[in-house]
Amino acid sequence: xxxxxxxxxxxxxxxxxxxxxxxxxxxxxxxxxxxxxxxxxxxxxxxxxxxxxxxxxxxxxxxxxxxxxxxxxxxxxxxxxxxxxxxxxxxxxxxxxxxxxxxxxxxxxxxxxxxxxxxxxxxxxxxxxxxxxxxxxxxxxxxxxxxxxxxxxxxxxxxxxxxxxxxxxxxxxxxxxxxxxxxxxxxxxxxxxxxxxxxxxxxxxxxxxxxxxxxxxxxxxxxxxxxxxxxxxxxxxxxxxxxxxxxxxxxxxxxxxxxxxxxxxxxxxxxxxxxxxxxxxxxxxxxxxxxxxxxxxxxxxxxxxxxxxxxxxxxxxxxxxxxxxxxxxxxxxxxxxxxxxxxxxxxxxxxxxxxxxxxxxxxxxxxxxxxxxxxxxxxxxxxxxxxxxxxxxxxxxxxxxxxxxxxxxxxxxxxxxxxxxxxxxxxxxxxxxxxxxxxxxxxxxxxxxxxxxxxxxxxxxxxxxxxxxxxxxxxxxxxxxxxxxxxxxxxxxxxxxxxxxxxxxxxxxxxxxxxxxxxxxxxxxxxxxxxxxxxxxxxxxxxxxxxxxxxxxxxxxxxxxxxxxxxxxxxxxxxxxxxxxxxxxxxxxxxxxxxxxxxxxxxxxxxxxxxxxxxxxxxxxxxxxxxxxxxxxxxxxxxxxxxxxxxxxxxxxxxxxxxxxxxxxxxxxxxxxxxxxxxxxxxxxxxxx
Numbered sequence: 266x267x268x269x270x271x272x273x274x275x276x277x278x279x280x281x282x283x284x285x286x287x288x289x290x291x292x293x294x295x296x297x298x299x300x301x302x303x304x305x306x307x308x309x310x311x312x313x314x315x316x317x318x319x320x321x322x323x324x325x326x327x328x329x330x331x332x333x334x335x336x337x338x339x340x341x342x343x344x345x346x347x348x349x350x351x352x353x354x355x356x357x358x359x360x361x362x363x364x365x366x367x368x369x370x371x372x373x374x375x376x377x378x379x380x381x382x383x384x385x386x387x388x389x390x391x392x393x394x395x396x397x398x399x400x401x402x403x404x405x406x407x408x409x410x411x412x413x414x415x416x417x418x419x420x421x422x423x424x425x426x427x428x429x430x431x432x433x434x435x436x437x438x439x440x441x442x443x444x445x446x447x448x449x450x451x452x453x454x455x456x457x458x459x460x461x462x463x464x465x466x467x468x469x470x471x472x473x474x475x476x477x478x479x480x481x482x483x484x485x486x487x488x489x490x491x492x493x494x495x496x497x498x499x500x501x502x503x504x505x506x507x508x509x510x511x512x513x514x515x516x517x518x519x520x521x522x523x524x525x526x527x528x529x530x531x532x533x534x535x536x537x538x539x540x541x542x543x544x545x546x547x548x549x550x551x552x553x554x555x556x557x558x559x560x561x562x563x564x565x566x567x568x569x570x571x572x573x574x575x576x577x578x579x580x581x582x583x584x585x586x587x588x589x590x591x592x593x594x595x596x597x598x599x600x601x602x603x604x605x606x607x608x609x610x611x612x613x614x615x616x617x618x619x620x621x622x623x624x625x626x627x628x629x630x631x632x633x634x635x636x637x638x639x640x641x642x643x644x645x646x647x648x649x650x651x652x653x654x655x656x657x658x659x660x661x662x663x664x665x666x667x668x669x670x671x672x673x674x675x676x677x678x679x680x681x682x683x684x685x686x687x688x689x690x691x692x693x694x695x696x697x698x699x700x701x702x703x704x705x706x707x708x709x710x711x712x713x714x715x716x717x718x719x720x721x722x723x724x725x726x727x728x729x730x731x732x733x734x735x736x737x738x739x740x741x742x743x744x745x746x747x748x749x750x751x752x753x754x755x756x757x758x759x760x761x762x763x764x765x766x767x768x769x770x771x772x773x774x775x776x777x778x779x780x781x782x783x784x785x786x787x788x789x790x791x792x793x794x795x796x797x798x799x800x801x802x803x804x805x806x807x808x809x810x811x812x813x814x815x816x817x818x819x820x821x822x823x824x825x826x827x828x829x830x831x832x833x834x835x836x837x838x839x840x841x842x843x844x845x846x847x848x849x850x851x852x853x854x855x856x857x858x859x860x861x862x863x864x865x866x867x868x869x870x871x872x873x874x875x876x877x878x879x880x881x882x883x884x885x886x887x888x889x890x891x892x893x894x895x896x897x898x899x900x901x902x903x904x905x906x907x908x909x910x911x912x913x914x915x916x917x918x919x920x921x922x923x924x925x926x927x928x929x930x931x932x933x934x935x936x937x938x939x940x941x942x943x944x945x946x947x948x949x950x951x952x953x954x
Contacts, residue, residue, distance in 0.1 A: 339681030424881025443721030
């Protein structure tokens with residue numbers, strides 16, 4: 266125990282087996298003889314002094330004199346390259362920006378780099394967190410870096426950094442956020458060297474060629490195909506027998522037989538074993554820890570129930586580590602998934618959970634305390650911890666709208682988590698033939714490289730306003746001509762087909778015409794006074810919120826009301842929760858109605874011009890109003906039937922929007938001050954911790 270802390274008691278295990286539970290250990294725990302040699306290789310490699318790989322040294326040498334794109338499998342040591350590059354910057358008295366796609370990853374890197382380089386040398390900028398911003402090393406999200414580039418272009422000054430590191434650079438191809446990565450690459454001064462790190466960029470040489478033409482400097486491509494830990498595909502037969510999945514490039518014999526028989530049955534039935542039994546099987550074969558990739562949040566949570574009979578020996582080190590995190594966020598002591606984590610060493614991990622709980626799960630997994638986590642694809646895409654084995658039950662995944670076949674990039678992100686460098690001689694992917702498992706599709710994915718990254722650049726009002734803030738129309742056209750989209754299309758342009766630059770330019774002009782009609786841009790194609798301050802609202806819907814500000818429609822005295830009426834502008838998940846207007850506070854409904862009536866004419870114009878119509882759900886205002894007034898989190902979640910993680914996202918994004926409004930101190934001082942107060946009312950546990 267640490268100091269005089271009082272240990273919070275954990276619930277006792279229920280020993281009695283209910284009728285719905287499967288009998289204990291009904292899998293045979295048999296392995297096909299063909300696996301004898303493979304299973305014998307399981308273990309930890311002998312400790313040896315660290316020696317950087319040739320690709321790491323090549324990248325480090327390159328980034329000292331030029332741009333560099335590093336493509337290497339997960340766990341191969343890309344972070345080491347970044348650390349050494351930062352260390353060199355510090356020795357030379359220079360500054361470095363380390364950008365990651367997620368706030369959680371940025372927070373983790375801030376702590377990690379603070380330990381490595383001393384906290385006084387490392388600052389953070391994520392929107393939620395702003396610390397030590399004059400430090401020589403800044404960690405933050407890509408959106409914040411893009412916004413800083415907007416500011417430097419407008420103010421006519423140089424970005425005060427000498428190296429920019431873009432981690433998870435494959436986000437350049439992300440449908441929603443890839444535009445931010447591309448903007449950074451376009452706007453970044455050529456003087457600043459650029460280090461790109463990714464495990465899943467297939468067309469890296471094309472990206473590098475575009476960058477060389479764009480920035481007029483060499484971009485060295487460093488590619489490492491070899492996994493640091495070899496991957497072996499396994500198959501768990503419904504009989505409980507573990508066997509190879511493949512024999513070279515073909516199905517293993519009994520797998521092929523199973524696939525043929527299953528094909529006749531057309532997709533087969535439901536899954537054949539509870540997850541707890543599979544955990545037992547993995548433990549029997551020394552294949553833990555494992556990450557189980559499941560399709561939905563509900564599946565991840567329900568999987569814990571089948572692990573109730575799994576018990577793990579008491580571990581003082583584990584208990585103390587867990588207790589320390591609970592002491593930091595006491596409400597976690599009542600978390601409904603605490604018992605399986607402590608007693609069975611299993612956990613679920615998905616976007617519907619609170620940030621503090623996900624932090625606990627990630628920390629315990631990284632420290633080697635957990636046997637298994639049941640996760641959605643968020644673990645593959647954005648959380649940095651591997652396991653000995655990853656387990657797949659489906660060959661498709663839910664993309665937020667529908668179930669679609671798993672692509673090669675997503676597949677390699679998942680399998681990249683299998684095998685821990687320095688802890689495993691070999692990693693495993695185990696297939697369990699669930700209801701939606703297409704074995705042939707997975708077999709092809711094993712031998713398919715990741716998909717090429719395609720440009721995702723597109724116009725929105727925030728981008729258009731910020732470009733007009735610092736660029737002439739001719740300069741903007743030139744930016745589009747230098748985009749990755751135009752570079753990629755150049756190779757396949759057909760006669761008579763408009764270029765990507767032309768399409769982007771026409772879309773830009775449509776946005777400008779709308780902004781002119783609404784008084785944000787003058788006839789000289791420069792921003793009006795309203796356009797200048799609106800450009801500082803780097804939001805999804807800057808012109809709508811600007812309209813509220815221009816017409817005085819936002820609450821000017823009640824911080825909770827201000828937070829509430831901003832919430833409808835940030836929610837875009839399509840979820841609808843029914844609320845009765847007559848049961849809501851009258852002042853809330855009146856404030857909401859005033860905002861809707863103010864922006865409705867502009868929304869009609871946006872829709873008529875083809876920009877789309879964004880709904881403004883009343884229930885989001887009701888949720889945020891309750892939270893901003895200090896109501897209990899659990900009661901709000903229960904009242905509205907909202908997942909913890911979804912509510913945390915709504916609160917966080919509303920706070921981000923309020924932060925942008927709070928920046929308008931010079932033009933709207935009263936509303937700006939109230940916006941900051943409203944933001945502070947939202948950012949408390951369990952959203953922040």
